Amino acid sequence: MNQILILFAHPALEKSRVQYRLAKAARAVSGVHLHDLYELYPDFMVNVAREQQLLLEHDIIVFQHPLYWYSSPALLKEWQDLVLEHGFAYGYEGQSLQGKRLLNAISVGGSRETYCAEGNNHFTLRELLRPFEQTANLCGMTYLPPFAVHGTHNMSEAVIDTYAERYQHVLKRLQREIPPLDPAPAYLNDWAQESEG
Amino acid sequence: MMFLQEAFIYLAAGVIAVPIAARLGLGSVLGYLIAGALIGPFALELVTEAGHIMHFAEFGVVMMLFLIGLELQPSLLWRMRSPILGLGGLQVAATTLAVTGIGVLLGQDWRQALAVGLILALSSTAIALQILGEKNLLKTEAGTSSFAVLLFQDIAVIPIFAILPLLAVVRSAPTAEAAQAGSVITHLPAWEQTALLMAAVAAIILAGRYLMRPVFRFIAESQLREMFTAIALLLVVGIALLMQMVGLSQALGAFIAGVVLANNEYRHELEANIDPFKALLLGLFFISVGAGINFALLQKEFLLIGGLVLGLVVVKFAILWGLAKLFALQGGGRYWFTFALAQGGEFGFVLLSFSLQNHVLPQAVVDTLMVAIALSMALTPVLVLLNEKWIQPRFQGAGDADGGSLVNDGLGEQDSPVIIVGFGRFGQIVGRLLIANGTPVTVLDHSAPHIERVRRFGFKIFYGDASREELLHTAGAGRAKLLVVAVDERGMTNTIVENAKRHFPHLKIFARAYDVTHYHELQKLGVDYIEREMFLGSLKVGEQTLQALGMRAYQARRTAQRFAFHDQQTIDLLGQHELGSQKYVSEAQRAREEVLEILQADKRNQRDNSDHAWDATGHE
Numbered sequence: 001m002n003q004i005l006i007l008f009a010h011p012a013l014e015k016s017r018v019q020y021r022l023a024k025a026a027r028a029v030s031g032v033h034l035h036d037l038y039e040l041y042p043d044f045m046v047n048v049a050r051e052q053q054l055l056l057e058h059d060i061i062v063f064q065h066p067l068y069w070y071s072s073p074a075l076l077k078e079w080q081d082l083v084l085e086h087g088f089a090y091g092y093e094g095q096s097l098q099g100k101r102l103l104n105a106i107s108v109g110g111s112r113e114t115y116c117a118e119g120n121n122h123f124t125l126r127e128l129l130r131p132f133e134q135t136a137n138l139c140g141m142t143y144l145p146p147f148a149v150h151g152t153h154n155m156s157e158a159v160i161d162t163y164a165e166r167y168q169h170v171l172k173r174l175q176r177e178i179p180p181l182d183p184a185p186a187y188l189n190d191w192a193q194e195s196e197g
Numbered sequence: 198m199m200f201l202q203e204a205f206i207y208l209a210a211g212v213i214a215v216p217i218a219a220r221l222g223l224g225s226v227l228g229y230l231i232a233g234a235l236i237g238p239f240a241l242e243l244v245t246e247a248g249h250i251m252h253f254a255e256f257g258v259v260m261m262l263f264l265i266g267l268e269l270q271p272s273l274l275w276r277m278r279s280p281i282l283g284l285g286g287l288q289v290a291a292t293t294l295a296v297t298g299i300g301v302l303l304g305q306d307w308r309q310a311l312a313v314g315l316i317l318a319l320s321s322t323a324i325a326l327q328i329l330g331e332k333n334l335l336k337t338e339a340g341t342s343s344f345a346v347l348l349f350q351d352i353a354v355i356p357i358f359a360i361l362p363l364l365a366v367v368r369s370a371p372t373a374e375a376a377q378a379g380s381v382i383t384h385l386p387a388w389e390q391t392a393l394l395m396a397a398v399a400a401i402i403l404a405g406r407y408l409m410r411p412v413f414r415f416i417a418e419s420q421l422r423e424m425f426t427a428i429a430l431l432l433v434v435g436i437a438l439l440m441q442m443v444g445l446s447q448a449l450g451a452f453i454a455g456v457v458l459a460n461n462e463y464r465h466e467l468e469a470n471i472d473p474f475k476a477l478l479l480g481l482f483f484i485s486v487g488a489g490i491n492f493a494l495l496q497k498e499f500l501l502i503g504g505l506v507l508g509l510v511v512v513k514f515a516i517l518w519g520l521a522k523l524f525a526l527q528g529g530g531r532y533w534f535t536f537a538l539a540q541g542g543e544f545g546f547v548l549l550s551f552s553l554q555n556h557v558l559p560q561a562v563v564d565t566l567m568v569a570i571a572l573s574m575a576l577t578p579v580l581v582l583l584n585e586k587w588i589q590p591r592f593q594g595a596g597d598a599d600g601g602s603l604v605n606d607g608l609g610e611q612d613s614p615v616i617i618v619g620f621g622r623f624g625q626i627v628g629r630l631l632i633a634n635g636t637p638v639t640v641l642d643h644s645a646p647h648i649e650r651v652r653r654f655g656f657k658i659f660y661g662d663a664s665r666e667e668l669l670h671t672a673g674a675g676r677a678k679l680l681v682v683a684v685d686e687r688g689m690t691n692t693i694v695e696n697a698k699r700h701f702p703h704l705k706i707f708a709r710a711y712d713v714t715h716y717h718e719l720q721k722l723g724v725d726y727i728e729r730e731m732f733l734g735s736l737k738v739g740e741q742t743l744q745a746l747g748m749r750a751y752q753a754r755r756t757a758q759r760f761a762f763h764d765q766q767t768i769d770l771l772g773q774h775e776l777g778s779q780k781y782v783s784e785a786q787r788a789r790e791e792v793l794e795i796l797q798a799d800k801r802n803q804r805d806n807s808d809h810a811w812d813a814t815g816h817e
Contacts, residue, residue: 045758 233487257478266455285349
């Protein structure tokens with residue numbers, strides 16, 4: 001079984017509807033380790049040794065966060081800056097993360113349609129996530145398609161619940177297997193849906 | 198000798214009977230009543246004349262009303278005006294009418310029937326509140342409704358005293374020393390009596406508002422704990438005397454005084470001091486009620502008295518149930534309310550002797566009713582037991598099995614989730630942060646001048662010695678979530694922590710430590726979170742110093758935080774060794790040197806372990 005580590009970053013979880021529900025759903029999956037960064041490091045003093053140890057113990061790393069300015073909240077960026085050290089994650093001696101998988105599980109205000117060349121956001125989500133993809137590449141990890149919730153601004157509770165359920169489904173399936181990469185599904189949502197149907 | 202003997206008998210009876218009754222699930226009231234019946238003139242004959250004891254023990258009811266008043270801020274009382282007047286007024290009116298009607302139908306003279314109706318309309322404050330308190334229901338809807346009715350009855354006693362003499366069959370001049378015995382103003386014209394009465398109430402309110410605070414402060418500054426007990430008792434006794442003088446119900450006067458003092462910062466200390474007296478006197482009162490039941494008369498007139506008791510309970514029950522329905526008391530709460538109040542009350546005894554003296558009722562009727570009221574009081578805990586075993590389970594799961602949902606604007610409003618002990622430089626910061634975030638806090642401090650200073654800034658702060666379990670109890674420790682011990686004296690801190698741990702194991706405890714050894718002491722006592730009092734401030738000054746010497750702000754900040762991290766590790770390491778042992782001392786030395794080494798190594802390398810990745814030389 002693939003060991004899954006979720007690095008969860010939300011600076012104001014008490015105000016969140018979608019990420020709160022997703023995190024709760026993820027916690028309920030047995031064997032998944034949800035690591036709440038803002039709860040652990042409120043003063044941004046990331047414990048590098050501990051975080052590196054956690055990475056070594058898992059096979060699939062999930063960055064779960066809302067998309068802020070097409071990137072992660074500040075603490076998750078801090079985490080990357082500090083934990084993915086030269087000599088650990090990359091470089092001549094930095095082989096520790098080789099063969100692991102990385103993906104983003106994100107919530108986005110805009111609809112899926114606006115994330116394309118003709119839409120307001122001009123790029124697809126996958127294109128905007130390129131910095132994460134290249135980070136994975138440099139560390140010798142395989143980057144997987146994202147799990148994404150679009151249009152969170154006025155989403156009904158019922159719809160959020162179906163997303164939470166689907167997220168659980170994705171995590172459970174990831175514990176058993178890795179999605180095909182050629183051709184890869186645009187979102188892991190689609191992959192989960194296909195297996196549900 | 199007589200006194201000691203009697204005290205011994207009463208105390209022994211209580212000590213033996215009440216724990217047994219409590220263990221059998223009968224509740225303390227029934228235990229006291231049984232104890233009283235056993236030692237009374239009709240069983241073991243250990244006490245022959247319980248009347249004077251009852252008179253004395255009635256003072257427990259006065260104290261109880263005072264304590265209830267302390268819990269009830271004027272604004273809350275004002276919000277309760279509609280249940281008090283509506284529920285209470287209707288209960289008294291309907292019960293009086295019903296009993297009078299039945300009396301007339303049975304061929305009694307209407308005046309006697311009305312007198313009996315007025316007397317039986319009253320319920321027993323002592324029994325109802327004691328039972329509801331024991332079941333933890335005082336703050337539920339059923340509890341506040343019961344209280345509203347009892348309060349109205351207490352007020353109604355005054356006009357009843359005035360009406361009863363008018364109902365005398367044989368008109369005679371009302372005897373001055375009647376039940377308002379001791380009232381020195383009965384010879385005055387009515388308007389002067391009224392004026393004096395108003396003046397007395399006004400005096401209580403004004404003294405409570407303006408005079409008591411400096412008095413309490415003066416007493417507190419003496420640092421003698423027994424003086425506070427003395428002033429608390431003096432206060433209640435004084436009010437009772439004043440009320441007696443103007444012919445007002447003592448319990449009502451004490452209640453008013455309590456309400457006036459509800460906002461006072463010495464409230465919790467007052468409560469903690471009076472509570473044991475109240476509990477003992479009430480116990481004594483119940484015992485004397487039990488001892489006063491005339492079993493000889495009961496045997497002789499068994500059918501008549503049995504019928505009276507049954508009739509009384511059924512009539513009251515029906516009216517209360519109807520009112521509870523009318524006022525929309527929900528589910529199980531309706532039954533708690535009904536069962537708690539369906540009996541005759543202690544005021545009934547007083548009013549009966551008053552009626553006798555004023556020739557309203559003949560001796561035989563008075564004797565019979567005395568027994569009937571006492572039996573109805575003794576029956577209440579039994580009925581409550583039945584309610585608990587048979588009726589309440591039907592409401593389990595409906596969400597409001599226990600006397601209805603807790604009312605937010607009732608008696609419970611003053612409960613805070615956090616209690617802060619010690620409101621000096623440390624506690625104030627904790628308190629301000631919490632209050633700024635809308636978290637209500639209850640603050641205890643035992644320095645009178647300190648309280649005076651802080652009060653001016655609008656904090657809700659109470660005087661008291663928090664190392665006493667009773668005080669923590671009255672401050673609401675049983676219902677709070679968290680206790681912050683911010684006292685500056687280590688011995689005191691430890692005592693408070695130990696007491697809180699023993700009596701309120703559910704409380705999370707956060708504490709202020711004097712230094713590292715104190716930190717470890719507190720850790721061993723099971724404190725959940727500890728902060729050394731000087732640590733964070735000093736760390737901040739160190740950080741600023743580094744910055745002033747040329748270190749960039751963010752670097753200085755992280756250096757300080759890293760120092761704190763290593764320091765905490767050292768503390769945790771030391772915590773594994775016996776306090777003060779040889780090993781502890783050498784470990785402490787070694788660990789301190791180690792931290793220094795780590796930090797200096799970081800400095801030499803111009804980088805450190807954790808921020809490695811930010812260093813440009815780290816990249817290839």
